[in-house]
Each structure stands twice: as C-alpha cells, then as structure tokens.
Amino acid sequence: MRAKLIVGNWKMNGSRAGNATLLADIVAGLTGVITDQAPPACAVCVPSPYLQQCEEVLSGTPIAWGAQDVSVHCFGAFTGEVCAKMLSEFDCRYVIVGHSERRAYHMESSEMVASKALAALQEGMTPIVCVGETLEEREAGQTEAVVGAQLDAVLEQLDADAVARIVVAYEPVWAIGTGRNATPEMAQAVHAHLRSRIAVRNGEAAQRIAILYGGSMKPDNAAALLAQPDIDGGLIGGAALKAQDFLGIIRAAK
Numbered sequence: 001m002r003a004k005l006i007v008g009n010w011k012m013n014g015s016r017a018g019n020a021t022l023l024a025d026i027v028a029g030l031t032g033v034i035t036d037q038a039p040p041a042c043a044v045c046v047p048s049p050y051l052q053q054c055e056e057v058l059s060g061t062p063i064a065w066g067a068q069d070v071s072v073h074c075f076g077a078f079t080g081e082v083c084a085k086m087l088s089e090f091d092c093r094y095v096i097v098g099h100s101e102r103r104a105y106h107m108e109s110s111e112m113v114a115s116k117a118l119a120a121l122q123e124g125m126t127p128i129v130c131v132g133e134t135l136e137e138r139e140a141g142q143t144e145a146v147v148g149a150q151l152d153a154v155l156e157q158l159d160a161d162a163v164a165r166i167v168v169a170y171e172p173v174w175a176i177g178t179g180r181n182a183t184p185e186m187a188q189a190v191h192a193h194l195r196s197r198i199a200v201r202n203g204e205a206a207q208r209i210a211i212l213y214g215g216s217m218k219p220d221n222a223a224a225l226l227a228q229p230d231i232d233g234g235l236i237g238g239a240a241l242k243a244q245d246f247l248g249i250i251r252a253a254k
C-alpha cells in the first residue's frame, strides 16, 4: 500500500514572523497525528528565502521541506534563478516543477518542466511534477490527452530508475484557488489514467509512485478525495497557510 503524502505549496506567501508561528503550530499539532505505522508523510514547499528557516525549524520533525521551482541550469549568468545544487544545500527533499502558474505566467513548456525534474533528481531531490488541464480543455474532452502529454514529456527524459523517483500531482487548473474541486470520481479517473501511462514505462514504479491531487483541497473534502484508490495525497495551496486546515487534511490522510 502506498503511504499518503501531503505537501503544502505556500506559493509567494509568508514572512519570517508568520512562518515561525505557522510552522510551530503545525509541528505541535502533529503530535498525536503521526503515531501509527503508516503515517502520512508531509512537507511544505516554501519561497526560497525561507528555506533556511525551514531547515532550522523543521529538522528533526516529521515535516520535510522543499522549493517551488528550480532552474534548468547548473550555475552561471542566469539572474534570478536558483539551481538544484543550491536547493540541496538547504536539505530540500522536494521541488515542485511545472505548476500551472509557472506554465501560464512564465511560459514553461513541458520540455522545460522535464529538464527541471531531471535537475532536481540529479541533486537527490524528488520532483513533484504537476500536470493539469484548463476548463476549456476539460469541456472539450481533452483532459486525458493534455495531462498525458504533459506527463509523457517528463517520462521520456527519465530512465526507468528515475521514473520511480518522481511524485506526480494532478492539479486541474480550473480547481486551483477557485474553491471548486474535482469530484473524487473525476480526480480518480485522471489519476488512474496517469498511473497507466507510467506503467507503460515502468510497471513496478507505477504501483509505487505517489500521485497527489491538488485544487482546492480542504479539510472537509480531503477524506473523500484521499479515499480513492489512486489518490495518494494532496498538494495544498490556500489551506496550507492555516495550521488548522493543513492539519485537518493531514488527519484526513491517516
């Protein structure tokens, strides 16, 4: 059985003082939640300036941390970029790649997302590869074709071992930050499709890889989503900024 994974995506939110309170509340709230034999794993992906704070506060706790993007380059004259080696110096476990906000606002292609996933893997971090369709694409019946092509572009760049080391997040664009989530059945159908695409390349990895759902997951809808056989966790935006909401989702994943 795959253990559940709950990851917060803080996006461009936070402050040193606010983070200190939020992280302390989450750590305190986890006592008594992460006690059984198959605890949900959890992590927060934060703006890069706060990685050091996460390392200081979260080391030795059950919460891992990570970044929200990574450069395709290793070093050099790329103003504003942060490379995988730098992120690994802060002991990041995860790097989100291909979030729909990066695809939309920074024109990131699926090929670029694949290069970012590779860059993270090469430094020992786990890329959380985001895929998702727009409302227009869903209404045109293109969901599987769109998310499948986004995922295939990444899988094509990876050998069978590397395929086994990624996490996938299905995030319908129309559900992100809108309060409108996919129904458990809708999400399950897409997750099963994504798993079948991974199975074409590595059948064993397909059974082990975590496929997270993201898009307005909240404490009150998390349990139903997480009960689906192919939904292995959540990538959480807005609800990750409130300790009680984030903890509520972690509890729902137990």
Ligand code: PEP
Pocket: 009, 171, 175, 176, 177, 178, 179, 214, 215, 216, 217, 235, 236, 237, 238, 239
């Ligand atoms: C996200 O941006 O990854 C996300 C899932 O956001 P929200 O939970 O706010 O919809």
